Amino acid sequence: MTSTELALQDSLRSERSFHDACRAALAGMAAGADEQVVTGEDVSASGADAEVLGYRLRSQAKALRELPEGPLFFGRLDFGPADPEHAGQRYHIGRLRITEDPAAPPLVVDWRAPVSRAFYQASALDPQGVAVRRRFGWSPGSRGDSADLTGLEDEHLGRGETGSGEIVAREIERPRVGPMRDIAATIQPEQDDLVRGGLTESVCVQGAPGTGKTAVGLHRAAYLLYTHPQRIQRAGLLILGPNRTFLSYISEVLPSLGETGVRQSTLRDEIALHPVTGTDAERAAVVKHDARMAEVLRRALYARVSAEGVESLAVADGSYRWRVPADELVEIVEGVRAEQPPYAVGRERVRTRVVRCLQAQAERRAGPRPNAWVRKIERARTLSAYVDAVWPKTRPEEVVAELLTDRAVLARAAEGLLDPDEQEALRWARPPRSYTSARWSAADLVLLDEVAGLIEHPEGYGHIVVDEAQDLSPMECRAIARRAAFGSLTVLGDLAQGTTPWAARAWDVTLRHLGEPDAAVVPLTTGFRVPAAVLGLANRLLARLDVAVPPARSLRTEGELRIRRADDVLGATVAAVREALTREGSVGVVTADADLARVRDALAAAGIGTAGPDELGARVTLVPATVVKGLEYDHVVAVEPAAVAEAEERGLHRLYVVLTRAVSRLDVVHARPLPF
Template structure:
């Protein structure tokens, strides 16, 4: 069959599919507005079906795989799309949901004559693949058709043609789904079993964030009877990044998943009982100036994020628990005594795994019920005696300690009473801050941990947790989130080579994986970078020199582009050089999104002002910014992580801007570029380049 005849046949099939989908949409009646519960549930099902059909109407499918089941089946064309659709009035599938078991063939099969297989609910199904075809469909028309495998034909170099075409497209201000181009190594992560903490080490541009989002959609499909979207949560590095990824899940037909930052979540958990110090103040402290390796290693953030500090907190909690049960008897009236041994028995046997403050409050209530029952049994009705008994009860239970999470945490740092093992300087700074009822970002993990131990989780436990940029998380943060699940079910992703928050993050994944028992952990590596051209990836790899933490360097997809440029700029004409570069790129018209990446926030403000004065419509990315708008932007390098742009200009890559400890910062900045990268430098180029 010729390409032209294949296209015509597929276009006819597409037209028929769209006609069927439109007819099904028209057949769905109006929303139910009444109070009948059964009708409400039926209406919700209809609404979910309508949403699936709306998704399918935009692009019914993106792939086809012709599969012949062994031993005696016939080749059958299977069309794969974002949502499964049956033909109107029939159980025959028009489109197979990409999350269905058989659809895994589309992602796992890479060619060859050997049998392929997939896991079905009834066991392994094997067979032969006869055709693997990719589509791009826009407004009811097939605009691209690529056969990546045809059985019996000699395999050429077309395997990645469709992928390279999609990678070569310009990007806007939102992350998009990759459901049509999921690669085999990504699909294995997406379809991994749910009952584990899955750790993903992924190089810049490997698609790890998108993979994690697709995994959420898969889990909701595969475990629909055990997992709920509203009991899932995504932790992202900042609100702007949340906005950037906000379109992926709706495109996959998934809603209601909570999306937040660790700071915002912890602040809500603490019921806003402290004022939160601006996180940008902490970032500014570390990124606006060069810090020594010793300062980083001994930072208060690294100390408070460690499991050693958690042990100090646990010791304080244990001391509190010891004091909950009184060691003296309670005597409400003469001749009536509640012995400590009985109170201890109540506490140890009746309250199980409840939280500490719940245990404390239940013990107080039990003591009150005991003395009121005893007074009733003894028929003591005298109001004066009962009043004195109540006063004695209040005085007795007042001595049973009671803490808020902030109060207990503050007691760790109080002057000469500060807990052993806390460096004096850290104790003094933290104590002073908490005395003003303020907390820094580094305090949120221990505060949240104490809150969970004292009061528990206010809502249901999470069915699944996604943690993005996890290399910037501390072990203490991950331990806090582990406590929010009954069974470990997490997707923890990041890149050690982008660990720019060294003052608080990790150096090795073992710092986080060790929190779980070995059977609960899965580990994957994504080393292929799909974002940038070969030239950009190879250039960025050289910045880091030898990889640390056992991480392999990024391997680029074979997509060549322009060479990476560098140019010296005189300090007096530096801003003008930035403007002229941006103007040239705009005139060439190749790029939808352009970013000028500066070293500091102050530097970015100067650049942004100059670009505005030069007539450009440019936006300045700041730490509190809720959204990224695309177009031309100026962004501090430490806020650029997770974003991507068609073209990137590093404003100053001079040796004064980037020292030896800034390799990961510069690496992050350079790997934001998809197609074009240029570095200006005032004075000599940083020695990080050319290692």
């Protein structure tokens, strides 16, 4: 054994021993957290203080107990003697901070700590004080046994040397089976810049396929939870995905980074006042999602406010009656309406100002009035009847149902905004007897949320991560903006992958509707997952899409692309899947939705079992093209691209998505001419 090999073995033994010490320290942290819970429950404090402290301690203890198993560190930084702050120090970098005692220096530094940034940003040209950067190689699927530490790789940045990066390459290229993994060990410098953006900064990431935009968004969420724990916990953090399949796929990333309790949801789930039981023709859905509907709905709501025909108001106070002249009442209503408060706030503002007029009269006659008198006047029947007449209570369902049912109401609200054909497309063909029996469509939920937001502002979040944002309609963007009115956004997407009829053609429009017109748009064009051969094929299709997106490039040259022309597409698909099963990793068979059953039957007849996209970890997954966005597989078999392209208006965009789901190999099986 050479001296180099002996030195490597010594280093591995030392690092394995250190990992054992870290494992023992983590167990001690968990035990200490449980002990703190018992102690904290007995603290001498007010009941509210004790409850808050107990909740916080129990949450910390639970998070430590539920940490996923795995290696406790993935890197190390050795700083040189010249660094002013960390001279001669050595830091192991991991997914969470590990220490033997809260007052002692950490055994492992959290990847989000300021000192850890050099692990991602330092280079031979700019070592940032780092003499040696070490990366650790762990056995695939390791549950954190020290024996699974199989290799290490040193980069002597202080000497201007850079390692080969084989450990990073192996980690990036590791087969994709099961849920999405975190990328804390492999974050690239341009990704790190985005991850560490400030809480008050909103950013839009235009990410080409395989550039890690989803991972960037999730890691930014973890970073903000680490750097602003109290503000985020108080206001909340929301991850919005396009569908529940996608949320299942990303569900383990934040827990693996030690962050639990983050709400991960779809926009439909966030705004669902009712279940979706109705459907819309595409024309109706397109109009409902149009930004003009916001003004139509505002007009429809505030058309209920009217001081027309108002007479003077008399409110009894014992044997005396206080009066407010009609013209003064009209002035109050018009003044409040001009202030444009939320509808429910405006209603109470009218009541308050009328009471103020009555109180002023009473005080001129008999001096200051007690609070009990004010409350009695506020509850007076004549005053409540007046407020109901000029500013009636209403529900979002009433407003939307009337708008979609009554031709005259819709015409008044849509005048100058929607043409007659668009108005006719909006109207319900079979109006319900009342809003309580309405069958609401997915687009109707967006309208209901808009009106609900006009009546009363919803509670917001401190930060929202929005993935696949290119598919959001203007009205959906407004729903998100209402929930981020006092927070910030991380907007993730790819204009080339926009598949809805209202998909964005440019980010400036989407960002304006999201309430963040000044947010920076940062492109990620370097792919780390999708092989160059696969991206090259997708880039040929990109030229036919109506978006200004630069072609993506990949750092991976070892991927495979095969285009199979066959008269028997089903037979060729079976052959491609059988061949894929001789390799390691997951296999995704993607087909036009209409062909799903035929492909499933052909694979089953050949003895190949398939799972649906929600069954994570399956060897072979059969996925309809409309669901594959955001997912990835080691080997993708794309069945009959022409059928995918012609299935919908933006079918070429859908096909672009399909072609970019493979992270190692892509088989394109077709009988018809290819669209690219």
